[in-house]
Amino acid sequence: MGMNISSGSSSEPDVMIEMNMTPLIDVMLVLIIMLIITIPIQNHAVNLNMPNGTPPPQVAPPTVVNIDIDFDGTILWDGNVIPDHASLEEHMRAVAAIPDQPEMHLRPNKLVAYKTVASVMAAAQRLGVTKIGMVGNEQFVD
Secondary structure, eight states: OOOOOOOSSSSSOOOOOOOOOHHHHHHHHHHHHHHHHHSOOOOOOOOOOOOOSOOOOOSSOOOEEEEEEOTTSOEEETTEEEOSHHHHHHHHHHHHHSSSOOEEEEEEOTTSOHHHHHHHHHHHHHHTOOOEEEOOGGGGOO
């Protein structure tokens, strides 16, 4: 608190009380810094199990299943339209049951919604399909 004394003709000085804002601003800045430091970092990551080492040489070319996802969310299994998600899961169960699984090449359209692609990938993971890859990623590079 400070006092302002004027040199006027009055015998009693005018008392002017002002609040010192500097300590309040300092405390506020320290609290903001503490808040920023304590906020956890949000990591939106997809964990991938990448192979280690060099793969063994292939004796025969692998069988490939092409899964295309059209711009409107239509799913094609080797060129044949899959009518619903249950049919897709049935196809994936059949692939997962094979001891030497065929490779699944997932080719989404650039305009398709992410949730459609994510649901196909999640179904493959949930049903035990291990050989799945994204094909045609060059369309996403601008």
